[in-house]
Amino acid sequence: MSTPTSFYDLAPSDAxxxxxxFHQFEGKVVVIVNVASKCGFTPQYKGLEELYQKYHDKGLEIIGFPCNQFGHQEPGTDEEIASFCTLNYGVTFPVLKKVDVNGDHTDPVYKYLKSKKAGLLGFKGIKWNFEKFIIDRKGEVVSRFSSVTTPESLAAEVEKLL
Known part of the structure; x- marks a missing residue:
């Protein structure tokens, strides 16, 4: 894939x-999060789903990207991951194909996100599971939050952008 010129040029693989x-998200607010099933932050799936249910009808989309790069906390297949999310947390937002978010095989979505919004102290890499990016209705990456930021605490910013 050539280098994307906008967020909407991205087209990762689904599960x-x-x-x-991503053209389907034009005019919407999008939260992208790298997820894992066996992580201390895994219960954030519940908060993400609640955020999705509360604001989806107003234009919010949430996209989960499973990643096994941090402590091998996402070892399952894409099918196993999807089943886990549905059975344990009632997830209805899209959880796509497992990807790398750092290193030589970084998924183009994460290359793009990291190029637009550095983390704490300018750190470009993803530090751990459940790091979150918010994209506004114009496709601009406006915020980046660490794993310790709960989905519930994103509500005020999401509301403002909607």
């Missing part, structure tokens, strides 16, 4: 390996 075109 079944099919293209998941």
């Amino acid at each position: 079944k390996g099919q293209p998941f075109d």
Whole structure:
């Protein structure tokens, strides 16, 4: 894939390996989070789903990207991950194909996000599972939050952007 010129040029693979075109999110607020099933932050799935349910009808989308790069806390297959999310947390937002968020095989979505919004003290890499990015209705990456930031605490910013 050539270098994307906008957020909407991205098209990662869904859990079944099919293209998941971000053009469908034009005009919406999007939260992107790297997720894992066996992490201390895994209960954030509940808060993410609650945020999704509360604001989805107003234009919020949440996209989960499973990642096994931090403590091997996402060892399952894409099918196992999807089943886990549904059965344990009632997740209805899209959880896509497992990706790398750092290193030589970084998914283009994460290359793009990290190039637009550095973390604490200018750190570009993703530090751990459940790091969150917020993209506004114009496709601009406006915020980045660490793993310790709860989904519930994103509500005020999401409301403002909606």
